[in-house]
């Protein structure tokens with residue numbers, strides 16, 4: 001794992017925030033069909049996430065592990081946030097709360113106007129399917145499927161009632177957007193690490209979610225590829241008005257974010 005601040009990499013250019021009004025569809029978690037109105041101006045600054053007094057504990061055989069303690073956190077729509085902190089500090093647990101993968105033990109996690117803490121399993125699945133894209137350090141591609149087929153898996157489950165043609169067209173367009181239009185039929189093993197992460201980003205974004213959550217997205221990549229992948233994530237962030245949350249050990253990556261959070265022993269602070 002690359003340590004923090006190598007000292008050789010210049011501080012990145014400041015990034016301008018995207019205009020949330022340019023997001024093509026589903027610009028907010030609620031009221032996606034509403035016509036533009038006077039409410040849009042305030043919606044742009046409305047938080048996409050509001051966490052209040054969130055705690056998460058895991059029960060093991062004879063002890064309880066506390067992963068998050070009384071976390072209060074608001075994330076405005078369209079923000080690019082980096083999360084750093086020591087191993088075991090609670091970074092992945094927080095990302096799971098933001099990604100509606102799990103419910104908090106206490107407190108509320110509002111995504112738009114929906115409280116992840118109060119939704120049933122089916123509703124959480126639907127929320128994830130429509131609003132959230134995930135990217136992981138290890139790419140998590142299915143090795144027996146081509147790049148195109150991997151991206152198409154995003155439409156499994158609740159969104160499967162689309163035509164084969166539409167799914168194929170959207171997956172193809174998503175792969176073109178990440179620069180892999182010539183690699184549609186390649187298996188993951190036939191692609192470089194950077195190309196595999198591009199496929200994973202296409203899979204995460206093909207449904208046009210509101211939020212992109214990335215857990216160490218550049219952790220397995222060399223420096224040049226890391227820079228390419230961060231460039232790609234930033235481009236998608238700007239063009240789509242996405243909210244992006246990146247967990248990273250890499251200070252170079254964190255410095256590219258608009259906002260940096262540090263999590264240690266389950267507690268979040270601004271950097």
Ligand SMILES: Nc1ncnc2c1ncn2[C@@H]1O[C@H](COP(=O)(O)OP(=O)(O)O)[C@@H](O)[C@H]1O
Nearest residue numbers: 058065066067086087088089090091092093094
């Ligand atoms: N499924 C789980 N069961 C039990 N303990 C867990 C589980 N997931 C995480 N933990 C514990 O919660 C704490 C925070 O973990 P995690 O969120 O994975 O931290 P990080 O991603 O910062 O390394 C750690 O003590 C970890 O061992």
Ligand SMILES: [Mg+2]
Nearest residue numbers: 088091092093
């Ligand atoms: Mg982790």
